[in-house]
Amino acid sequence: MEFIHQNLYWIVPLALALGFLAAAFIWKRLPPPEVSSPGQEIPPPEQPDAETVPAVPAPAAPPALPPSPATEPEPSAPEREEPATPDYDGGLKRTRGIFARLRSILAGQPAIGPSTWDDLEELLITADIGVKTTEALISQVRAKKPKDPDAVRQELRVAILKILETVEHADPVQTGLKPRVVMIAGVNGVGKTTTIGKIAHHYRKAGLSLMLGAADTFRAAAVDQLDVWCQRTGAEIVRGRENADPSGVAYESVEQAKKRGMDVLIVDTAGRLHTATNLMEELKKVKRVIGKAMEGAPHEVWLVVDGTTGQNAISQVREFHQALALTGLIVTKLDGTSKGGALISIVNEFRLPVRYIGVGERLADLTPFDPGRFVSEIFREGE
Numbered sequence: 001m002e003f004i005h006q007n008l009y010w011i012v013p014l015a016l017a018l019g020f021l022a023a024a025f026i027w028k029r030l031p032p033p034e035v036s037s038p039g040q041e042i043p044p045p046e047q048p049d050a051e052t053v054p055a056v057p058a059p060a061a062p063p064a065l066p067p068s069p070a071t072e073p074e075p076s077a078p079e080r081e082e083p084a085t086p087d088y089d090g091g092l093k094r095t096r097g098i099f100a101r102l103r104s105i106l107a108g109q110p111a112i113g114p115s116t117w118d119d120l121e122e123l124l125i126t127a128d129i130g131v132k133t134t135e136a137l138i139s140q141v142r143a144k145k146p147k148d149p150d151a152v153r154q155e156l157r158v159a160i161l162k163i164l165e166t167v168e169h170a171d172p173v174q175t176g177l178k179p180r181v182v183m184i185a186g187v188n189g190v191g192k193t194t195t196i197g198k199i200a201h202h203y204r205k206a207g208l209s210l211m212l213g214a215a216d217t218f219r220a221a222a223v224d225q226l227d228v229w230c231q232r233t234g235a236e237i238v239r240g241r242e243n244a245d246p247s248g249v250a251y252e253s254v255e256q257a258k259k260r261g262m263d264v265l266i267v268d269t270a271g272r273l274h275t276a277t278n279l280m281e282e283l284k285k286v287k288r289v290i291g292k293a294m295e296g297a298p299h300e301v302w303l304v305v306d307g308t309t310g311q312n313a314i315s316q317v318r319e320f321h322q323a324l325a326l327t328g329l330i331v332t333k334l335d336g337t338s339k340g341g342a343l344i345s346i347v348n349e350f351r352l353p354v355r356y357i358g359v360g361e362r363l364a365d366l367t368p369f370d371p372g373r374f375v376s377e378i379f380r381e382g383e
């Protein structure tokens with residue numbers, strides 16, 4: 001007892017320390033505390049990122065991308081809410097409005113004469129068909145010598161369809177190439193990012209494996225948006241650092257798509273540069289570099305144009321076609337315009353296929369362009 005009293009100064013701290021260690025030992029062996037509370041989900045364990053983002057260029061250590069989903073991935077909740085088909089009807093309602101006026105304009109004419117052609121010309125120009133194509137259409141209709149308003153309308157319909165059918169519009173998806181490389185161009189704001197998401201959705205629904213090369217490295221927000229589309233559609237993405245060399249990203253995406261045996265690679269490109277470099281020169285370079293990574297690529301070069309901008313869209317087609325030798329177009333926002341006629345003059349002037357049209361903002365609102373259907377929609381009566 002005396003010994004304890006004399007040595008209290010070290011026995012007490014030792015006992016406390018031993019007690020603390022024992023408590024810590026027991027605590028570690030207890031089960032973890034429940035963190036959920038009513039209405040609050042327990043977060044799942046952290047998963048590795050679905051898309052590996054390689055630093056571009058990274059030829060020495062190519063990133064390990066996740067395996068390609070063999071089947072259509074389970075759609076995310078918002079996608080499940082989306083209808084599967086585009087709203088073609090609603091989408092072309094406004095353009096239809098212009099052509100619906102045709103009947104009332106013609107009905108007011110006592111006989112077919114010079115004023116008929118003046119009124120028709122005005123109507124077609126209002127629908128943004130453009131002077132050149134309007135003149136071509138009117139001369140074709142006049143040549144048929146229609147006797148009454150119904151015949152004028154019918155001949156106009158035939159003449160428009162004839163223009164649109166001079167070109168094979170269908171997207172030649174299955175060509176046995178792995179990957180089939182589609183380069184997409186378009187100035188900012190035309191709906192390029194949304195359209196790429198819609199195409200990804202369309203191709204994935206067709207059971208094709210798809211990779212996206214996000215070579216518009218100047219718009220971080222647009223790249224993030226593409227990332228989201230990829231997650232939603234089960235496509236893969238190769239993206240570079242912000243402001244990275246677009247050609248480097250394009251090259252790397254072709255390499256990755258080849259390595260991964262992708263059916264399709266879509267390469268997004270810049271619509272505006274933040275440097276002094278000329279946009280067309282930069283895009284030509286991207287195209288050349290894609291060709292270096294894979295002989296014969298890109299197999300398609302599509303320009304996205306905004307259907308509401310009418311004759312502006314025509315000058316964009318001219319400029320991009322000159323630089324890139326386009327193989328197709330996608331005309332967006334046809335739901336938001338009464339000027340869907342620009343599409344007719346684009347086909348008339350450039351003889352370029354319209355691969356797809358955009359008729360709304362949802363993923364499903366993209367549809368292959370079908371001239372017969374387009375013409376019947378815009379000439380449909382009663383609405």
Ligand code: GDP
Binds near residue numbers: 334360
């Ligand atoms: P980007 O700058 O060319 O990439 O354009 P975005 O893809 O960001 O689209 C610009 C805006 O146009 C967005 O609000 C889109 O939702 C909208 N948009 C794109 N395509 C269509 C379409 O077919 N119809 C309608 N109504 N809006 C569209």
